[in-house]
Amino acid sequence: MGSWDIDTFQCIKTLSEHADVVTSLVHCNGYLFSSSLHCTIKVWFATERQNWELIYTRKEEYGVxxxxxMNDAETKPVFFCPCNDNIVRLYELPSFSEKGRIFSKREARAIERRPKNLFFTGNASGALTVWKWRLKPQEGSTSGS
Structure with missing residues (x-):
């Protein structure tokens, strides 16, 4: 992966920690997330001098x-990680604790978020699925008494 000066189109920095094809990049709140077919997600942070430092590597069982x-219905940050085993893993950030899984007939190749708690997945079979976040029922709530 390279950093580029958009005025001169010159590469100013190359980040070369992945051992296979880089499949995706997401920038969020000063962090850069990158994924690879080498079964890893890497989290980078920009220092004051705009140098990107690798601060975390998450190993997955399958290629990412x-x-x-995006934020879930309760506005908590969630990270979607589709792997080539036909499962989309959902992780809470910043802990990367697993929040859930979406199972697909084929590899999910695209995810797009929309307002009003909607998001879409597209998979290798050509299917496009529309999803909606739902609020969890209040734990410990009781009725009557």
Whole structure:
């Protein structure tokens, strides 16, 4: 991966920590997330001098195809990680604890977020699926008494 000066179109920095094809990049709140078919997600942080430092590597069991971050219905940040085993893993950020999974007939190749708690997935079979976040029921709530 390279950093480019958009005025001169010159490469100013190359980040070369991945061992296979880089499949996706997502920039969010000063962090850069990158994924690879080498079964890794890497988290980078820009220092004051605009040098990108690798601060975390997450190992997945399968190759990572695309990354997408969004807020769930409760506005908590969630990271989508589709792998080439036909499963989209959902992780809470910043802990990367697993929030859930979406199972697909074929590899999910695209994820797009939309307002009003909607998001879309597209998979290798040509299917496009529309999803909606739902609020969790209040834990410990009781009725009557």
């Amino acid at each position: 195809l695309v990354l997408c971050g």
